[in-house]
Amino acid sequence: MPYVDGFVLAVPKDKIDAYKALARKACDVWMEYGALDYVECIGDDVPYGDLTSFPRAVMAAENEVVVFSWIVYRDRASRDAINKKVMDDPRLKGGDMPFDGKRMIFGGFDTFLQARAS
Secondary structure, eight states: OOEEEEEEEEEEGGGHHHHHHHHHHHHHHHHHTTOSEEEEEEOSSOOOOSSOOHHHHTTOOTTEEEEEEEEEESSHHHHHHHHHHHHHOGGGSSSOOSSOGGGOEEEEEEOOOOOOOO
């Protein structure tokens, strides 16, 4: 079963275009190094919950939108090797990040169930 890195972050609405450009570049880099799938989603129906929610988890402000993304790898070893190459790649170094990385939630997950419509 595949291994998945998941991410949730808040992006200021006036920096969405910059975030999309960064995401497209990052997608190219991850896919070049062997990721199987790369997905970026902008929140559309993501209410601020009373106790828990995506916006609450990343402390999203009124002027921010939640982004949910994931990258799929063959397995954990592939993920570790690919991420090392990505982190060393100069195409993703420097520049102004269009979001607050301190509020980004991320982690690696073992897949235990997967289904797709045919």
